[in-house]
Amino acid sequence: xxxxxxxxxxxxxxxxxxxxxxxxxxxxxxxxxxxxxxxxxxxxxxxxxxxxxxxxxxxxxxxxxxxxxxxxxxxxxxxxxxxxxxxxxxxxxxxxxxxxxxxxxxxxxxxxxxxxxxxxxxxxxxxxxxxxxxxxxxxxxxxxxxxxxxxxxxxxxxxxxxxxxxxxxxxxxxxxxxxxxxxxxxxxxxxxxxxxxxxxxxxxxxxxxxxxxxxxxxxxxxxxxxxxxxxxxxxxxxxxxxxxxxxxxx
Amino acid sequence: xxxxxxxxxxxxxxxxxxxxxxxxxxxxxxxxxxxxxxxxxxxxxxxxxxxxxxxxxxxxxxxxxxxxxxxxxxxxxxxxxxxxxxxxxxxxxxxxxxxxxxxxxxxxxxxxxxxxxxxxxxxxxxxxxxxxxxxxxxxxxxxxxxxxxxxxxxxxxxxxxxxxxxxxxxxxxxxxxxxxxxxxxxxxxxxxxxxxxxxxxxxxxxxxxxxxxxxxxxxxxxxxxxxxxxxxxxxxxxxxxxxxxxxxxxxxxxxxxxxxxxxxxxxxxxxxxxxxxxxxxxxxxxxxxxxxxxxxxxxxxxxxxxxxxxxxxxxxxxxxxxxxxxxxxxxxxxxxxxxxxxxxxxxxxxxxxxxxxxxxxxxxxxxxxxxxxxxxxxxxxxxxxxxxxxxxxxxxxxxxxxxxxxxxxxxxxxxxxxxxxxxxxxxxxxxxxxxxxxxxxxxxxxxxxxxxxxxxxxxxxxxxxxxxxxxxxxxxxxxxxxxxxxxxxxxxxxxxxxxxxxxxxxxxxxxxxxxxxxxxxxxxxxxxxxxxxxxxxxxxxxxxxxxxxxxxxxxxxxxxxxxxxxxxxxxxxxxxxxxxxxxxxxxxxxxxxxxxxxxxxxxxxxxxxxxxxxxxxxxxxxxxxxxxxxxxxxxxxxxxxxxxxxxxxxxxxxxxxxxxx
Numbered sequence: 001x002x003x004x005x006x007x008x009x010x011x012x013x014x015x016x017x018x019x020x021x022x023x024x025x026x027x028x029x030x031x032x033x034x035x036x037x038x039x040x041x042x043x044x045x046x047x048x049x050x051x052x053x054x055x056x057x058x059x060x061x062x063x064x065x066x067x068x069x070x071x072x073x074x075x076x077x078x079x080x081x082x083x084x085x086x087x088x089x090x091x092x093x094x095x096x097x098x099x100x101x102x103x104x105x106x107x108x109x110x111x112x113x114x115x116x117x118x119x120x121x122x123x124x125x126x127x128x129x130x131x132x133x134x135x136x137x138x139x140x141x142x143x144x145x146x147x148x149x150x151x152x153x154x155x156x157x158x159x160x161x162x163x164x165x166x167x168x169x170x171x172x173x174x175x176x177x178x179x180x181x182x183x184x185x186x187x188x189x190x191x192x193x194x195x196x197x198x199x200x201x202x203x204x205x206x207x208x209x210x211x212x213x214x215x216x217x218x219x220x221x222x223x224x225x226x227x228x229x230x231x232x233x234x235x236x237x238x239x240x241x242x243x244x245x246x247x248x249x250x
Numbered sequence: 251x252x253x254x255x256x257x258x259x260x261x262x263x264x265x266x267x268x269x270x271x272x273x274x275x276x277x278x279x280x281x282x283x284x285x286x287x288x289x290x291x292x293x294x295x296x297x298x299x300x301x302x303x304x305x306x307x308x309x310x311x312x313x314x315x316x317x318x319x320x321x322x323x324x325x326x327x328x329x330x331x332x333x334x335x336x337x338x339x340x341x342x343x344x345x346x347x348x349x350x351x352x353x354x355x356x357x358x359x360x361x362x363x364x365x366x367x368x369x370x371x372x373x374x375x376x377x378x379x380x381x382x383x384x385x386x387x388x389x390x391x392x393x394x395x396x397x398x399x400x401x402x403x404x405x406x407x408x409x410x411x412x413x414x415x416x417x418x419x420x421x422x423x424x425x426x427x428x429x430x431x432x433x434x435x436x437x438x439x440x441x442x443x444x445x446x447x448x449x450x451x452x453x454x455x456x457x458x459x460x461x462x463x464x465x466x467x468x469x470x471x472x473x474x475x476x477x478x479x480x481x482x483x484x485x486x487x488x489x490x491x492x493x494x495x496x497x498x499x500x501x502x503x504x505x506x507x508x509x510x511x512x513x514x515x516x517x518x519x520x521x522x523x524x525x526x527x528x529x530x531x532x533x534x535x536x537x538x539x540x541x542x543x544x545x546x547x548x549x550x551x552x553x554x555x556x557x558x559x560x561x562x563x564x565x566x567x568x569x570x571x572x573x574x575x576x577x578x579x580x581x582x583x584x585x586x587x588x589x590x591x592x593x594x595x596x597x598x599x600x601x602x603x604x605x606x607x608x609x610x611x612x613x614x615x616x617x618x619x620x621x622x623x624x625x626x627x628x629x630x631x632x633x634x635x636x637x638x639x640x641x642x643x644x645x646x647x648x649x650x651x652x653x654x655x656x657x658x659x660x661x662x663x664x665x666x667x668x669x670x671x672x673x674x675x676x677x678x679x680x681x682x683x684x685x686x687x688x689x690x691x692x693x694x695x696x697x698x699x700x701x702x703x704x705x706x707x708x709x710x711x712x713x714x715x716x717x718x719x720x721x722x723x724x725x726x727x728x729x730x731x732x733x734x735x736x737x738x739x740x741x742x743x744x745x746x747x748x749x750x751x752x753x754x755x756x757x758x759x760x761x762x763x764x765x766x767x768x769x770x771x772x773x774x775x776x777x778x779x780x781x782x783x784x785x786x787x788x789x790x791x792x793x794x795x796x797x798x799x800x801x802x803x804x805x806x807x808x809x810x811x812x813x814x815x816x817x818x819x820x821x822x823x824x825x826x827x828x829x830x831x832x833x834x835x836x837x838x839x840x841x842x843x844x845x846x847x848x849x850x851x852x853x854x855x856x857x858x859x860x861x862x863x864x865x866x867x868x869x870x871x872x873x874x875x876x877x878x879x880x881x882x883x884x885x886x887x888x889x890x891x892x893x894x895x896x897x898x899x900x901x902x903x904x905x906x907x908x909x910x911x
Contacts, residue, residue, distance in 0.1 A: 015451070015771055032577065033513060035608075045723045049775035050767050054287075057479045059516040060607060061408060061600065062291040078607040099428075099450050100772050107288025107427045111419065120416035121354035129345035130903045133305075134352070135384030138359040142596070145356040145402050148409055152290055186354065 003030040005081060007039065008089045009051065013100045023089070024048075036069065036076035036090070040102075052101035060218065063153035066093050067102050073155040073216045076102075093158045106154040113170055117197050119177040124188035140185060147180035147226065149219045156223065159212030168202045172213035172223045175204055179226040182233075191237040199238050204231045251703050252455040253696060256282035257685055259443050259459035261431045261486060263289030265407075265670035266649025266677075267465035268414040271423050273678010279685055282457065283418070283425040284446055286481050290415045293467050293479040294670060297407025298600055299521035300389060300399035301671075302664035303347035304340065306907045307385040308360050309376050310397035313909065316340040317883055318395055321848055323662060326393045326550050328804035328814060329850040330500070330658025330822075330841075335635050337847065337893040339656050339665075342672040344905040347386060347400050350671065354413040356402050357386040358597075368526025368588055370546065371536070381908055389597075390524040391663040393550040399664040404519050404600045407667055414671075429455075432780070434462065434489050434496075434645065435694075435702045441645035442694045444489070445702050447710075452771035454707055456699040460685045460692050461644050463637070463677060464489060468627030468650040470504075472789045473738075474730035476624040477510050477517040486651040488784035490631045491791070491834070496642045497824040499632030499653030499839075501788070502795030505661055505805045506739050508554040510623030513578035514608045517625065518601045518618060520663040523547040525597060527586035529558065530617065531572035534583075537561050542855060552660040552805040553855045555622035558582055559739050562621070576619065583617035590614065622739055626650065626666060628657040628805065629792070632824060635896055636680040637673065641826075643689060646681055648673035655822065659804025679898035713779050715768025722763045722778045725756050729782075729789050732756075737793045742809045746797035753793055754832060757786040787827060791834045795823045798836055801861075816843075816850050816863035843869050847891035 005028050012021035026043045037058045044051050053076070056064040060078040067076050068091040070084060081088070096104035113119070156172035163169045178194055181187045198204045207227055214224040258274045260267045263285030271281035283289065306314035319340040324333055351357055362383040364375050369390075391399040402409040418425065431444040435456065443458040469484025470476035490496040508529070509518050523529075528536045529547055538546045541557045549557075562580045563569025573580030586594065586601070591614040594602050598613070605613045631639065631647035633654045639645040648654070649670045656669055684690045732752050736745035760783040767775050801815035802808050821838040828835060843849060843865035850866045852858050876889055884904070888894070894902050904910075 013772070016769075033608075035514075044774065049723075049778075050773070052772060052774065056287050056291050056481055057293070057296050059296060059514075059604065061405075062287075062295050062479065064287065064291050080607075080610075103772075107291070110288065110290070111425070114416065114419050118420075120420040121413070123352060127349060127352035129348050129901075131348075131906050132908070133348045133386055136351075136356075136359050137384060138361040138387075141356045141359045142403075145358075145405070145409065148356055148402075148412060149405060151295075151408070152288075181354075184354065184356070186352070 003086050005030050005039070006087050007043065008087070009101065010091045011101050012098065014098050030081055034081045036079045036081065037065070039081060040076065052099065052103040054103050061151060063151035066106070066153040066155050066158070067091065068093060068158070073158040075153060075218045093154050095157045095163050096154060106152065109154065110152045110173070113174050114177070117170060117174050117178060119174070119181070121181060121184060121186060122188045123186065134186070136185065144180060144184050147176055147183060147221065150176050150221060151219060153218060155216045155218060156213035159216040161208055161210045161212065162206045166202060166206055169206050170198070170203055172217070172227065175227050175230055176221055176223060179230050191233055195234050195237045195241065198230070199234045204234050207231065251700055252453065253699060254282070254455055254457050256280050256457065256459045258282070258461045258463060258681055259284070259457050260463045260465060261444060262292070262465035262467065262651065263425050264292035264294040264465060264467060264649065265411055265414055265667060266674050267463065268418050269671050269674020270463050270465060270648060270677045270681065272414065272417055272421060273675060274682045274685070275421050275423055277678065277682035279682055281423055282459070283423060284429045284431055284457065285425055285427050286430055286449070288427050289418065289425050290411055292411060293482055294407050294411045294667065296479060296517070297667045298404040298517065299391065299519035299524065300401030300406045300664050301347060301410070301668045302391070302394070302398045302662065303343035303400050303668060304396070304398055305344050305347060305386055305388065305400065306396070306909060307382045308387045308397055309378050310390065311388045314396035314398055315883070315907065316905070317887065319343065319398060322394045323656065323665060324848045325853055326660055326662040327658025328660055328853060329816070329820070330503070330803055332635070332655040333846050333848065333891060334893050334896065335654050335656050337891065338635065338676070338897060339669065339672050341897070341905070342675060342901060343668045345901060346668065346671040346675060349675070350410060350413055351386060353417050355409045357400055358402055360385050360387045371526065371528055371588065385908070389521055390548065391520050392523065392545070392548040392554065393662045399521070399524065401521065403596065404521055404598050410667060410671065430485070431489055432706045433702055434493055435699050436493055436642060437698060438495055440643045442698065445706050449777070450772050452773070454703050456703050458692070458694060458699060460690045461646060461681045463681060464631055464645070464647040464651050465649045466651045468630070469788050470624050470627060472729060472733050472785050472792070473624040474734040475515040477507055477515060478624070483781055483785055484627070484788045485781060485784065486647070487630055488788055490639070490645065490647070491787060491827045492784070493642060494827060494829045496639045496645055497632045497826045498791060499629055499655060500659070500795070500823050501629035501791045501825055502799055502806050502823060503628035503659045503804065504624060504792065505551060505626035505628060506555040506622040507551060507625035508558055508622050509584050509620040510625070511604065511609060512576060512581040512619045512621055515623050516604055516608060518584065518604060518620065519598070520551070522584055522586050522598060522601060525586070525593065526589055527584055530583040530585050531561060532574045533572065537572065544854070549855055550660055551663060555739055556807060558622055574619065581619045581621040584620045585617050586613050587615060626661055628659060628661055629653050637677045638680070638684070644684070646677055648677050659806055675901070676898065679900070710770060710776070710780070713765055714770055714773070714776050716765050718762040718764035720759050720762045720764060722782050725760055725763070726778070726782055729753065729756055729786055733789055733792070737796055740807055740809055741796050743797065746793055749793040750790065750797055753786060753790045757783060757790060757832065760786055787834070791825045794834060794836060795825060799823065813859045813861055815861040816866060817861045820850065820863050845891060847873070847887065849873060
């Protein structure tokens with residue numbers, strides 16, 4: 001039997017002084033294979049042309065459509081309504097500036113984080129485009145790609161206890177990026193450099209190991225393992241540095 | 251009025267735009283990127299299977315070189331491409347792959363020793379040479395004679411876009427996100443930048459620049475079902491069309507990819523077939539060998555798509571009636587079960603995820619429901635080999651938004667992301683040269699910019715809250731239906747005439763679209779209201795180009811004119827839109843057979859159905875004579891069709907290969 005779905009959607013325009021955040025209800029008959037992308041598009045086309053949300057690829061690769069789906073951060077485009085109860089509450093992703101309704105500014109957040117963490121490959125030498133490329137171990141290349149698969153959707157930040165308390169916390173997204181460059185033999189940086197970027201309470205030592213990030217990552221990245229490994233490496237580096245500073249060696 | 255100056259304004263933050271911006275930055279200029287979305291969310295991210303570059307490292311790629319890549323590209327284009335551009339591209343692609351390797355793309359690498367693969371449905375063992383260990387590997391793709399497609403699993407576009415996105419951040423290149431260009435600022439001869447709208451605040455800004463580069467991707471979303479991202483609405487091409495002077499090239503050349511899932515229309519990569527997957531019909535029969543005994547599933551995309559449609563079409567309409575019925579219409583099966591779970595987990599993991607989340611199936615055990623779906627725009631803003639519009643100085647375009655004409659009437663899989671970075675590398679230099687030349691001097695009075703901003707502002711004020719009687723959603727659906735049904739995989743004169751008439755009507759009606767919300771800041775209803783008339787203009791341009799072109803070439807197939815007609819149609823369609831006109835004006839630019847390195851010939855699919863160009867045989871004999879002299883391949887090539895002098899000097903050197911170094 002066809003279900004009738006009730007969508008409670010947060011409506012708010014932060015640029016309008018008269019706007020008060022509220023939940024607005026929209027009702028749709030469920031169709032087979034309906035995703036939240038299909039449902040929200042129908043709501044906009046048939047019921048209310050003014051609802052804000054962000055979809056770009058609608059194929060779960062661009063990271064635009066993360067939102068709170070019945071309280072849990074996730075990608076709306078690949079969420080089938082069949083996996084949800086008939087009452088569906090959609091809220092914007094917390095931890096990011098609200099643009100309107102379900103649309104948040106993850107782009108700005110990610111750019112600021114990348115700039116702060118120097119989250120790009122640091123190339124040691126100029127590249128000769130005409131010569132054979134530098135060889136790379138095939139297993140290492142695949143391992144780097146594993147960590148490169150982050151789509152900057154922001155789910156890990158929304159699910160993070162520390163990020164709720166520390167506005168400058170880099171989140172699992174920041175840590176997985178540096179873990180990725182640390183693993184990459186082409187990156188010229190060493191653990192001393194990474195410690196300078198990540199070795200404080202806004203970095204790897206701010207993580208309380210609640211690991212909400214691991215639970216919600218839509219790409220199933222090994223965040224738990226990577227953060228643990230990074231923290232171990234940064235702690236070792238920090239201790240070595242402290243020892244050297246105090247002259248008592250460790 | 252808010253005015254912002256930059257040396258180079260880049261509209262679009264995907265691979266082509268980012269690489270161009272990085273290039274001009276490295277030449278000491280100040281670029282500024284405008285993007286509808288955060289740069290890393292651009293549609294480039296969706297490219298899965300890989301990037302063609304003739305590195306020739308892996309065993310099945312040994313012996314590959316620029317000549318082979320060039321010839322595959324020209325044949326793939328059905329001789330519609332600009333061969334000089336194809337030559338420049340084939341020469342640059344290895345440099346682009348190597349640059350990206352140095353910038354962080356974790357390309358899959360060659361593993362020396364024996365490994366299993368599936369070729370033509372059979373398990374075979376391939377032995378990788380010790381000398382190639384750790385070099386960039388490649389997979390097979392359609393329409394190529396060697397394994398040439400470099401990849402990172404099936405997330406190639408993601409890995410490339412993140413490497414370039416990170417590089418742009420490293421070089422402190424500003425990206426204005428959620429900003430949409432609404433009009434190019436120009437005086438009829440020279441482009442000076444663009445008026446752009448902040449999609450959050452609604453504020454208009456005049457961005458003034460010495461050079462403006464449009465890198466906004468394709469126009470797939472004028473079709474009802476497309477593999478394209480939702481933002482690929484052709485607004486870059488529309489910006490050029492609205493100038494009334496710049497021209498669009500070959501807009502009727504629209505590619506349909508054989509394997510998008512049903513019903514969502516999401517692409518699963520050609521790598522599925524490249525890695526050994528096959529297509530099956532309702533009986534489980536592998537049908538492609540019946541039609542194309544040589545290339546089978548790895549024929550060019552246009553060919554496979556047409557064969558699939560033919561195979562599904564009812565018998566009484568001349569087809570085989572072998573489609574699989576479903577609530578969403580008929581489809582066929584893509585079978586990659588033979589590849590095994592381990593291979594899929596490692597090399598086709600996006601495909602696995604897509605199947606899991608959108609279809610609820612496991613492709614290691616289940617067949618994937620697929621059918622041909624709009625995928626790529628070969629047409630776009632017509633430019634010269636430097637990416638500049640010949641009609642509007644200072645306006646450049648690259649990537650899918652452009653028609654410098656690498657793809658002609660059909661693009662080969664893996665040539666799209668390769669084109670974006672190659673074009674970006676080249677435009678970085680050409681645009682910088684332009685800015686440093688006398689032409690690149692900035693000589694604009696702000697009065698012109700003020701006029702353009704005032705015009706756009708007045709238009710938006712008129713539109714917001716306008717009680718028009720037309721529904722933008724309804725008009726859009728009708729446009730999408732017309733394009734899919736009448737301007738799709740198979741076209742004919744009657745259908746196209748109807749399409750042109752109906753699209754013309756929709757365009758007229760779009761002047762009366764109603765917009766309920768009256769506010770000028772973030773307003774999705776307003777956005778659709780101003781984009782739709784532009785999409786309709788593009789749709790009309792595609793349909794009129796298709797109606798006028800009474801031949802079949804590549805992806806443009808006319809049932810009433812099934813032959814490729816080189817005698818009359820070896821020409822590029824040019825379209826412009828006179829201000830106030832209700833339809834575009836078409837004219838044509840001939841391709842010069844006597845300057846082709848690869849004279850027109852039979853492409854090798856189906857029966858030979860070709861009207862020859864009078865010069866083809868003559869040019870072929872010239873070419874044969876030169877080749878018979880047996881000089882080395884570089885010497886022969888430079889005699890036949892010199893191109894290196896057109897490249898920026900830093901990119902002219904030969905590419906090293908294991909076999910050639």
